[in-house]
Amino acid sequence: MNTVVNLFNNKQVKEFDALIIGGGGSGMRTSLELARSGLKTAVISKVFPTRSHTVSAQGGITCAIQSADPNDDWRWHMYDTVKGSDYIGDQDAIEYMCSEGPKAVYELEHMGLPFSRFDNGRIYQRPFGGQSKDFGKGGQAARTCAAADRTGHALLHTLYQNNVKEGTNFLNEWFAVDLVKNSKEEITGVIAFSIESGEVCYFKAQATVLATGGAGRIYASTTNALINTGDGLGMTLRSGFPAQDMEMWQFHPTGIYGAGSLVTEGCRGEGGYLINADGERFMERYAPNAKDLAGRDVVARSMVLEILEGRGCGEEKDHVFLKLDHLGADVLNSKLPGICELSRTFAHVDPVKEPIPVVPTCHYMMGGTPTNIHGQAFSQKNGEDFTVPGLFSVGEAACVSVHGANRLGGNSLLDLVVFGRAAGKHINEAIKSGGGVDNSTSEDIDEAMQRLNKLNESQDGFDVARIKKELQTCMQNYFGVFRRGEFMEKGVKELEEIKFKVDNLHLKDKSVSFNTSRVEALELQNLFEVAQATAISALKRTESRGAHARDDFPDRDDENWLCHSLYDPTKKDISKRKVNYEPKQVKAFPPKMRSY
C-alpha cells in the first residue's frame, strides 16, 4: 500500500513538443509525420502499437485511385460519402478526405503496404456498400483498395514499421489518465502512468493529440476490441469539452452471431448476400438497386426487421445468414482468407460449404471530439466555435466530420491516414512558427491526478466487472439499432444511477506492477462518459437519420435537424451546430431523399 502511494505521488515531468495518445492507425500516421519533422514527439499507447484495433479492419481503404476504373473520380466518392452521411457530414472535410486520399494511399504503398494487385500490377479495388459511379447515376463502383481481407493489419503493421524506421519515440503500455488544463483553458499535456512499473508522469506538450479510437465497448455486443473504451473522449468530457454527434453509432450488418467478430462488407462486395429463414435474398425488397451493398444503416435495419417479423434463422430466429459458398473455394481462399478463418473459429462454420450466421453488431462511433481538418479540437462559447489551444484529435476519436450519421465501409482507414497526416503537418508548422501553450500550475496538475488518486485510495465501493455489464446491458437495451423515446428516457435514468457506482469503484488490488484491474476501472469511467453522451444525444435528436433510427420519429427532419448535435458534458444537454456545406473545389451536394 505504501509503495503505491509513494509511486503515484512521486510524479515526474517529461516534456515533448507533441504528444500523441494512442498507437493505432491515426496516431501512428500523425507520429510518422512528426517524427520526420524533427519535433520531439512521443506516442503514449496503452498497448504495444500493433495490438491496436486498426489491426481488425478487414475489407479495405476506399479511395478513388482509378485502378479498377480509370475514369473513377474523387468527386463521386465525395458524393457517396455525403449521401452516406445522410447529409450531416461536413462537406469541406469530406472534400479534403476524398481529394487528398489518393496521395495518402500511394504513400502507404510506397511505405510497403502489401496491397493485393490486379493483373496490370496496380492496387486491387473491390466494391463496397454505398459506392457509385457518376454521382449515383452510373451503377456500383469498385473503390475499396484491399490487402486481401486483412487491410487493417497490413496498414497498422506498415505504419508501425515506418515509425521504427524514423525512430519514433514510443511509450508503450502507458495509460493516459486525464488532460492537464490550465486557467486559460489550454491543454498542456496529460497525466499518464506506466502500466508495467506504475511510474506516474506529467507529460507536458505544446500539442496533445487524442488518437484513442472508438468506444464500442459501451455496448454488450460489439465488433470492437476489448481495449476500445473511449479513453480520449472520457478525458475531454471530464475536462468540460464537448462531443459531437454522439447518437450516431454504426451497427455493422455482419457481426458473427454470438461472438461479435466482424465479417467484412467485402464479403458482399465480392458477391456474397444475406438470406432469411426462407432462404430469401431479402435485401432485394429493401434496396432494389444496391441490394446487399446499400448503406450499412439500411442493411442493419432491414436485418432487424426480418428478425422482428419472424423470418430470422436458427432456433431462436434471432439472426440471418450470410451466404458465400456460391463464390467458390478459390475466391474465398484468395480474397477472404481471414473471414474463412474467423468463421471456422467463432461460428464453427466453413463458409465454403455453409452460410455464416450474422447479426447487426455495434461497430463504429461516427461521433467524437469535434475538429477541423487540421485535427484542432473545437469547443463552443455562446454558440460560437473556438479551437482549444493545445488539443487535437484524429481518427475514430474525432468527429471532423466525414462520416456524419453513417460511415461508408472503407472510409475509416482513409480517415485515419488522411487526417493523421494532416494533423501532423499542421502541428509541425504551428510549433515551428512559435505556436504553443502556456504552463500549467501544480494545482492544475493535481486536478488531473484526482481520478487516479481517488481510485487508488478506494477502501470499498462497486465491482468493476459488474458495473461494466450493467452499463453495457443498458446501452444495448435502450440505444440499439431501433430507438424509442420512452425506452431511452428509462436508459438515461438508469445511467444516472450507474453514474454513482462508476464514481465509486473499488480497486481491490492496489498493486503497482502491471495491475490490469486498475486500467479496467479507469477504462470503465471513460466508457461511462461516452455512454452518457450517447444516451442524452440520442434522446434529444427527435428524428431518424442515418444510424439513428427512432420508431417514434421515423422520418428525417431537415427543417429542425440538418445539423450536428453538440453534447455539453457540463450541462448534460445538447445544442445544434451547423453542418459545413462549403466545399472549396466543387459545389455543395444539397440534401436529397436517400435511397439505395
Place this chain on the structure above:
Amino acid sequence: MELNVSLYRYNPEKDEFPYMKKYTITKPEKDIMVLDLLNLLKEEDTSISYRRSCREGVCGSDGMNINGKNGLACITPLSDVLRGNKLELRPLPGLPVIRDLIVDMTQFYNQYEKIKPFLQSDSEPPVQERLQSPQDRDKLDGLYECILCACCSTSCPSFWWNPDKFVGPAALLQAYRFLADSRDTKKQERLEELGDPFSVYRCHGIMNCVNVCPKGLNPNKAIGEIKSMLLTGTKEEKIKVVGLE
C-alpha cells in the same frame, strides 16, 4: 463438471518466487475460448493479470502457454486443449516474467527491429503506386500476416538460449517478407546482416515454430529460403571476386 485450472502467478511486489495457483470453476455449457475462461476467473480474482485486446486472433496480445503448448488464448477453444478437466496456463517460455501471464517482450521486439522491418528502395517512388504483379504479390502471402504474438520464438530452444543473437523465427519470417518483396532493393544488405553464425544459422529446423503458429504460418520454410539465398549470394560474391582478379 468442474474444471481445475492451474494458473502461473507472480506479483513482483509480493512474491519471492512464482507459484501455480489452483482455481476451480464450473465448466460452461458452451465451448468457450481460453481467454473467456480467464475473463471469468478475473471477475472472481481481480489480481490476475494478462494481456488481451482484439479477442479474435489478430492483435497477438494473448500468446501464452496452454497445457504445454504456446497459443493465443482468444482463439483456443477449451475443447481443443483440456486434458480431462485440467488446464494449466503459464506465460510464454523463455522471456522474463513481469507478472502472472505477462512477459517482457523487449528481446523479441529488439530482434524484430534488427532485421529492418520496413521496405527499402533505392528508386524514387512514382507519383502513383509502385507496380507489382499478382504473382510477385503472392510471394508475400504466408509472411506478412504475422501478428508478432511471439508464440513461435518463445517455443524455440535456440531463441531461449540466444535471444540476443539468434533473430528467432518471428523476426526471420519478417526478414524474408522483405527479401521476397519485389519492391525492396536492399536484398544484398539484408543478407549480409544475417550471415553471421547466430542470426539465422542457430535454426536447426526442429519446427516448433510451425507447430505452434496460431496463424498457420511457416517460419521454418522462410528460414530455409533465407539460408539458400545466403548460399547463392555468397557464390555470386566469389564469382565476382574471381572475375575481377
